[in-house]
Amino acid sequence: MAVKGFAKTEIEQLADKLEAQGIVDDKRYANTLVRSQIAKGHGPARIRQSGLQKGLSKSCVDTAINVADCDWVALARQRVQKKYAVTNDPLDSKERARRIRHLLGQGFSYEQIAAALDYDPYE
Template sequence: MTESTSRRPAYARLLDRAVRILAVRDHSEQELRRKLAAPIMGKNGPEEIDATAEDYERVIAWCHEHGYLDDSRFVARFIASRSRKGYGPARIRQELNQKGISREATEKAMRECDIDWCALARDQATRKYGEPLPTVFFRKS
């Protein structure tokens, strides 16, 4: 850790870290909390930020207020991303639950998304198993 970063208050370091994390992709609030609490790899190994619980709460509140952290936006983008990869609704619900998104928020976003799950399943089956066998057989003469 450089001297300039060691002199900065824990709140400023946490806020900087949160903005850097959220600049890469959207995260759920629980994911951001977990990543902020994880030690930082410094030159001499992992280093802890000596922040209080109040510092963490202030950083999370600041991210919400300034639009960096929005669980509903995260859920909508996550559903779109996973459905493009061919994942079904059950798998997406499970992953959102693991990321700390409430069941109500997940169900609301699943109802609002315009995804034809049957067509998605059909496309995945075709990709995996190929075209279905013909149902009408012609007699060879």
């Protein structure tokens, strides 16, 4: 199969050569992607999905996520505070569910969300 007039073997050889020279580096790209996604307030699941969609391997993305020095609970809390008005009043179940859905969509786990919203999910 040819892509724009190039044979697949030619493309693979060039990609291998660029990788050997350090011009193309999936680990560096994954680390940059993770930092960028954290800055946007995204959680680990959404970051993992983004990396996989960009063609990175699962192990490469997971390593970059694990290496990132991020407090996921604090990030989830910041995300909620930015999106919703912060009150000291206890949340009713409808509002809590709304915030949980938002954080799930941003890629945070149930444990991270429960800690960020300061509630016991088993109550």
